[in-house]
Amino acid sequence: MAKPISIEVWNPSGKYRVVSTKSMPGTRWIRLLTDQDCRLEICTEKKTILSVEDILALIGNRCDGVIGQLTEDWGEVLFSALKRAGGSAFSNMAVGYNNVDVNAANKYGIAVGNTPGVLTETTAELAASLSLAAARRIVEADQFMRAGLYDGWLPHLFVGNLLKGQTVGVIGAGRIGSAYARMMIEGFKMNLIYYDLYQATRLEKFVTAYGQFLKENGEPPVTWKRAASMEDVLREADVISLHPVLDKTTYHLINKESLAIMKKEAILVNASRGPVIDEAALVEHLKANPMFRVGLDVFEDEPFMKPGLAEQKNAVVVPHIASASKWTREGMATLAALNVLGKIKGYPIWSDPNRVEPFLDENSPAPAACPSIVNAKQLGLPSSKL
Numbered sequence: 082m083a084k085p086i087s088i089e090v091w092n093p094s095g096k097y098r099v100v101s102t103k104s105m106p107g108t109r110w111i112r113l114l115t116d117q118d119c120r121l122e123i124c125t126e127k128k129t130i131l132s133v134e135d136i137l138a139l140i141g142n143r144c145d146g147v148i149g150q151l152t153e154d155w156g157e158v159l160f161s162a163l164k165r166a167g168g169s170a171f172s173n174m175a176v177g178y179n180n181v182d183v184n185a186a187n188k189y190g191i192a193v194g195n196t197p198g199v200l201t202e203t204t205a206e207l208a209a210s211l212s213l214a215a216a217r218r219i220v221e222a223d224q225f226m227r228a229g230l231y232d233g234w235l236p237h238l239f240v241g242n243l244l245k246g247q248t249v250g251v252i253g254a255g256r257i258g259s260a261y262a263r264m265m266i267e268g269f270k271m272n273l274i275y276y277d278l279y280q281a282t283r284l285e286k287f288v289t290a291y292g293q294f295l296k297e298n299g300e301p302p303v304t305w306k307r308a309a310s311m312e313d314v315l316r317e318a319d320v321i322s323l324h325p326v327l328d329k330t331t332y333h334l335i336n337k338e339s340l341a342i343m344k345k346e347a348i349l350v351n352a353s354r355g356p357v358i359d360e361a362a363l364v365e366h367l368k369a370n371p372m373f374r375v376g377l378d379v380f381e382d383e384p385f386m387k388p389g390l391a392e393q394k395n396a397v398v399v400p401h402i403a404s405a406s407k408w409t410r411e412g413m414a415t416l417a418a419l420n421v422l423g424k425i426k427g428y429p430i431w432s433d434p435n436r437v438e439p440f441l442d443e444n445s446p447a448p449a450a451c452p453s454i455v456n457a458k459q460l461g462l463p464s465s466k467l
């Protein structure tokens with residue numbers, strides 16, 4: 082028998098039982114559920130990462146829907162249990178859903194929600210922060226200062242890289258990759274080279290128009306190039322940021338061989354998923370190339386770092402906080418709750434998952450639709466006319 086697990090209950094007499102595996106920021110998501118006849122149970126266990134057994138205990142014998150986290154393993158075991166408990170809806174509180182076996186969800190007719198649109202700029206801003214922190218050696222310099230080692234200005238002290246006029250490389254120019262590219266181009270007048278399976282037409286148009294604006298104002302224009310291969314980006318760019326989804330095609334995309342073709346003084350940033358980089362190979366590369374710098378938000382074996390990484394001065398490391406702004410995290414909670422609520426209520430699927438403002442507006446009721454269901458087509462769910 083599954084062991085008991087601690088929970089906090091909202092609206093105990095609600096008709097639909099919804100479980101959230103974690104407490105989430107804000108209160109609007111709670112109100113949205115309880116106002117619409119849901120009994121909400123929020124797991125209050127102290128441990129950060131819940132096991133499949135923990136979540137089985139939370140699902141119990143009757144459960145209509147679950148809001149879960151990217152640290153959880155949502156596959157055959159959990160989806161079959163949710164189905165047996167009468168459930169039909171699951172939502173990750175995340176845009177990435179590499180922790181979810183969507184085929185298993187399809188098999189049991191469970192809708193899988195995610196939360197795009199609300200975290201694009203926040204995540205891109207963190208990638209830009211890591212780029213700057215690595216380029217200008219902010220963390221090393223901060224540690225030096227706090228250690229009381231500063232004894233006066235010196236010509237060689239913490240010399241780093243100038244971004245202006247250099248080339249920014251983006252691998253995976255989707256929502257976040259394109260937002261990051263715009264920040265680096267507009268903010269630091271960098272030229273762009275990108276690699277994606279699809280053409281980033283809007284991004285290309287932006288760079289062309291901005292380049293034209295600069296030229297008309299007597300400044301050197303910025304340029305863009307769509308690379309034929311990822312290797313072209315690695316060879317040419319001074320700062321490279323990784324923003325693809327994690328799947329079989331992107332696992333260890335950056336490995337010993339690809340690191341070897343990058344410039345010796347390049348900066349590599351990863352705010353996508355840890356396994357996109359072979360982290361052990363990266364540690365060796367950082368050791369051998371002290372002028373090569375990285376900014377990492379995600380790690381191959383989270384919450385752990387590969388041995389040796391923490392000791393490298395040329396690495397800036399933060400704990401998967403790229404989407405951690407208050408507005409974004411509250412928005413993610415709202416969207417995840419509305420995905421689950423919408424499916425339980427039989428609402429159709431919002432036609433454009435990137436147009437999320439109507440769901441986030443505190444002053445008007447949320448549309449009667451599920452904001453983003455990744456397997457809507459496979460389950461034959463209807464699309465909203467709104």
Ligand SMILES: NC(=O)C1=CN([C@@H]2O[C@H](COP(=O)(O)OP(=O)(O)OC[C@H]3O[C@@H](n4cnc5c(N)ncnc54)[C@H](O)[C@@H]3O)[C@@H](O)[C@H]2O)C=CC1
Nearest residue numbers: 177204253254255256257277278325326330352353403404
């Ligand atoms: N560190 C963090 O806190 C966060 C991480 N993420 C991660 O960022 C990822 C991207 O998010 P979005 O930009 O919203 O997704 P998106 O779907 O808009 O963009 C992903 C892009 O990757 C491209 N891609 C797929 N396979 C590729 C390959 N083999 N080579 C090159 N490009 C490839 C796609 O064509 C697409 O343009 C998410 O899947 C998630 O894993 C997202 C939000 C926060």
Ligand SMILES: O=C(O)C(=O)CO
Nearest residue numbers: 174175176177200404
């Ligand atoms: O949304 C995601 O995919 C994250 O990694 C956390 O925001």
